[in-house]
Amino acid sequence: MALRDNNNLEAGFTLIEVMIAMTILGVVLTGVVAMFTGTGRYHTGQEMMVELAQDIRAAKNLMVDEIRSAGCNPEDMIRVGFQIDTDDRFDTDDNSIHFTRDIDNGDGDEFYEPDGDVGDTNENIRYYRIDAGGNVLAAGNNTIGTLVRSTGGGGQPVAENITDLRFQYYDSNNALIAPATMTTEAVLDTIRTVEVIISGQIQNPNRVSAGNRTWTQQFRIRVRNL
Numbered sequence: 001m002a003l004r005d006n007n008n009l010e011a012g013f014t015l016i017e018v019m020i021a022m023t024i025l026g027v028v029l030t031g032v033v034a035m036f037t038g039t040g041r042y043h044t045g046q047e048m049m050v051e052l053a054q055d056i057r058a059a060k061n062l063m064v065d066e067i068r069s070a071g072c073n074p075e076d077m078i079r080v081g082f083q084i085d086t087d088d089r090f091d092t093d094d095n096s097i098h099f100t101r102d103i104d105n106g107d108g109d110e111f112y113e114p115d116g117d118v119g120d121t122n123e124n125i126r127y128y129r130i131d132a133g134g135n136v137l138a139a140g141n142n143t144i145g146t147l148v149r150s151t152g153g154g155g156q157p158v159a160e161n162i163t164d165l166r167f168q169y170y171d172s173n174n175a176l177i178a179p180a181t182m183t184t185e186a187v188l189d190t191i192r193t194v195e196v197i198i199s200g201q202i203q204n205p206n207r208v209s210a211g212n213r214t215w216t217q218q219f220r221i222r223v224r225n226l
Contacts (some may be wrong), residue, residue: 045208052200052215055159059147059198060217062158066125067194070099071225075116078102081226082188088136089128089150092188094179095139096128097167101225126150127158129165139166144201163214164199194221 071081083098085091090098105113106120118124129137129145137145147162148155169177170193181187197218205213 044204045202045212048202048204048208049212049215052161052202056162056198056200056215056217059159060196060219062149063127063196064219064221066101066122067097067099067196067221068224069101069103070223072101072103072114073225074114075102077116078118079185080118082191084183084185084188089130089148089155090126092167092169092191093182094167095137095165096126097194098126100124122151124151126155127165128155129162130155137165140164147198159198159200161203162198162200164197164216166197168195168197169193170195189226192223192226194223195219196221 073080082092100118102114105115142163147159169191171190199216
């Protein structure tokens with residue numbers, strides 16, 4: 001009679017056991033994928049927010065430096081300061097700002113040498129916001145646009161994905177100057193402080209929650225020369 005060698009028997013898995021194991025593995029892998037996807041979205045959202053904040057802060061620093069010196073007129077030869085224009089890009093109102101300053105003679109050296117005019121580089125400056133078609137956007141219009149700086153010869157982008165740009169102006173008594181009155185040089189000459197509000201939106205807002213899509217900077221600039 002043949003003897004069975006029980007040591008050579010190998011236990012196997014039943015079909016039900018295999019299916020249960022595959023189900024458990026599928027659940028685990030789904031959770032892992034979801035975790036990595038969520039982490040990826042978080043870091044992407046944070047990176048986009050950091051980029052937006054840096055762009056707006058850079059715009060703020062540039063505007064503070066330039067608006068602060070609006071009206072610089074050491075030679076006292078011409079009217080220098082905030083300007084009126086029929087072109088909304090180049091007007092001083094709630095959605096744009098236009099100012100002049102006499103800070104150099106344009107000779108290209110490292111020294112500031114006022115020369116009695118505002119025709120040199122970076123002496124006649126405008127800031128405004130435009131849409132994709134180049135149209136000026138009103139304050140409070142949340143269409144995504146571009147913050148532009150112009151010194152003549154066409155504007156240059158300062159920051160992208162800007163959803164609002166607003167200017168408010170205050171006199172020497174810190175009283176708000178009504179936008180409707182800012183139609184004469186006499187009124188513009190009373191400006192002593194400029195308040196700027198810049199709001200932006202991250203490049204791909206659908207990738208993050210609604211509360212993490214926008215960034216706003218609000219700041220005041222004391223005009224030193226008026």
